[in-house]
Amino acid sequence: MDRRSFLTLTTAGAAGLLASGGALLGSAVRFLFPSVYYEPPQKFKVGYAKDFPIGIPTFLPQEKIYIFRDEAKGFSAASAVCTHLGCTVQWFANDQRFHCPCHGSVFSADGAVVHGPAPKPLQWIEVTLAKDGQLQVDKNRSVADSYHLILPS
């Protein structure tokens, strides 16, 4: 074998191995991203519309969300995770505001920061009507604070 074909074959072989390695490296990333999560789902049903009181936010502690029901505007949902460092905010009926117990951030009823270290308003998430008539929330889909679900009457 001459030096030329030696170099060609080894280079091509090395390229093939590099390609295999690259494919495996790429699939390693795919391997590392779990296909299923052992945690509560991001998209879930929260119950029927009639179960939610008008005017008082309903807190779902497992899912860490507040569901709002407004007579005129309909349904909306806010994440109860403080945008500062991730503590769970609590609704206070007396001043109609969310208070974060960790560092004193306060959010208004529409989620805007009133004071405290929180850099962003609370995250609003999409509420839709599932086929079986239950309300469905998808934490992966954030929406503007003006978003409301109005049920067909």
Next chain:
Amino acid sequence: MSALLKDLYRSIFRGDPPSTDKGKSELVFYNVWLHIHPAKVRKEHLKVGHTLYLGFISFFLFLILVVTGVALMLYYHPHPAKAYQDMKDLQFVVFLGPFLRNMHRWAAHAMVLFVFLHMCRVFYTGSYKAPRQFNWVVGVWLLLLTLGLSFTGYLLPWDQLAYWAITVGTNIAAYAPLAGPQIRILLLGGHSIGDQALLRFYVLHVCILPALVIALTMVHFWRIRKDGGLSRPLWKLDADSAPQGEPPRPGPASAEKTYGLMEVVTGKPLFEVLTPAEEEDLVFSYPYAFFREGVAFLLTVAATMVVSLVWNAPLEEIANPAKTPNPAKAPWYFLGLQEMVSHSAFLGGVLVPTLMVLALLALPYLDRNPSRRHADRRLVLWAFTVFAIANIVLILIGTFFRGAGWALVWPWAATAGGHG
């Protein structure tokens, strides 16, 4: 920009693939990985017929096992409530999960086999004889560690196959004299296999035993070079004048004398003038040795991948301590022992395994015949062949010819207790 890239490339790869003799030597000298070889090796050592590359294949299988094993660790919890479910996750939801588990399983079985074959090769070529006695002993320990790794890994899927194979296997260990039952308790962290045993086997499997294998493998490789490279092939012994064909060993050290480096380092340095015959015998490690080893590596990987694409690793029902499968079999490499235990607990559980390990460890010191020629060592060749074949036959009987109640059956009639 291109100058920068070139600089970067040159800082890693100092030159093009070398074409000069000097370049080929330097490539080996200046590379931490390649310098495990000398710059030049004997042609005869590269011949497939001499070593069959069995040691390399064992080592490559170990590499495959490390890589796939670390990947599998990311999706494994060593707890009875989760371990079996993790197997199902690997099978059904983890990307490439079945493939990785198959690779790990089949490479593990193959490694036990190839380490054994490597040992047989070293025996038949008489390569354990002076000056390589100690490296044989290291090799025997590596064989035992390989069995330990396979055995501890066997429990981790936490299915019926795993549970009962380990139950039977550890009970064979309990037949050991004096401390047998205590050894079993130490191994299991209890009297039967439970979450403690699973945790202990896991730690042994992913931490302690691999660390020992890596440490001993380093010694094993190092000793090859310090013992003067591979032993010469048997066909060379007949051609050579010196029957051993080994490099000269330094004489006994004298306490009064001051030694220079030249007297400590053994073997012929490259810059020493070699006889034309010796020169003819040598080739550069690059490319000849490296490419052969590379090809052996790729072959090992490719074969493992093919097997893993075609056959799935076994997974039975979840471990159920209340339901013993009939027959319950130990992992295949212990089935010879189980077969013997079924006749006599003392024979299979104590006498034979103890003698087997002791005989293997002591072999190079007991066999004081210096000749490596087959004609000179008929007796020991016969003894070893009988030993190896007896082992293989017993394992085959245990694997294929034993059915419910450990009764003799034809392999095609056997219903349960399949092994893989």
Next chain:
Amino acid sequence: MRDRMPRYFFLLSMVILGLVAAALFQAARPPWKKYQREFYALEAQHEPNAAAKESVLKTPLAINQILLPGLQRVDRCTTCHLGVDDPSMKGAREPFAYHAGIQQHPPSKFGCTVCHGGQGLATDKEPAHGHVAHWEEPLLPREYARASCGKCHTKGDVSEAPELAQGRRLFDTHGCRGCHKLNGVGGSIGPDLSREGATRRDPEWLVRHFLKPQSVSKGSAMPDFGFTRNQARDLTFYMLSLTGEEMGNYYTSKDVLPSPAYGRQLFAEKNCLTCHAVGGVGGQGGPDLQGTAQRHSSEWLDEHFVSPTLVFPGSSMPAYDLEPNARAALIRYLAAATPADARSILAAHPKSLSAEEMAIEAGRLSFEHYGCVGCHGENAKGGVPNPNSQGGQVPSLIHVADDYTKPEILSLIRRGKMPPLKDASKPAPPLYMPAWKGTLNEEDLKNVVEYIWSLKPKEESSW
């Protein structure tokens, strides 16, 4: 030394590239993706406008899983069965069809496999339905899925599964416990049935077994009870519900909440006032129960109900087979029990019993509860065939009082007995009298003897 190594190196690197591609190809095309694409295509047909169609078709493909940590189950069935809670998929083809009546047991809380069986972890049809080697819980045939109601609804009627209650009743009246253990109580001639539904998942086998035991298990000692096909089916329902799975409070039925009212019902049913009194009202055999709930912790009482003699050695109270909620209900009732209430419970009973009658009644209850009926027949009339025993059947107990003394009967029950052989060259008869010592305490044994003694026809004894 020219050689072919670079060529081999090149070829092998190409082989490996191909193998990597094959592995990735295999990994990237799981079967569930095909089903999801089909489902979204089907769903898109119902969408009114193009934009909605587009968004449905673009739904990311992903494995859906329902975590049921309390049950150690993970159900991925909804990865393919995407329409189970979508009423618009009524009548759609499988695996997309709507599951009628699912609102009562939403999949997000109950999953699927707890009722239907199958392998929830799997994401491919055959393994998921569990019809594969090494999976012990295959899918139940559709009509038998309702048997699983009995896993949580352990007492009372389930309106959708009337077979269950029927099966339970047949189990009691035919004395199955005489031979079979269930939840720790029963004989040892036949296999323990506590996990029968988990180990034996084939309803057809069970039905055939009840109709003619020897037709499916050769040499079975189980007598042919002459069940009708419907009765065999009822019993099969009951058997399938016995999985031994710990369902946890989260899943247990609301019908048997440990309410004091349920406790009072049990208190009356089990005739506790036969032995016990509340504030002096009731029997004098056992301690007065007024203030018991204050004197003992509820844990103590609970353990006492499980095994009276374990907590209180020498107690003559029988161990009733009560499920956890029933025990909790009784404990809550005990705290509220009053003499006036006891009087009203007693008033509902037609008459009070003498000590002797009480012993006979207790013996009769034990006789039924421990399944003596199974072999000795209803009212101990005998008649269950027992090949190769003298007489060819299990003896009637009605005339036992003529042949044995009370201590002899007592020792016979305590130690058990192999029936005498008709023909010594033939195999031993399948049925034998088990030793009941250990299962029944001395008090129970004595009561059973009294009961058997009482069976002797009155005319003969009055000579």
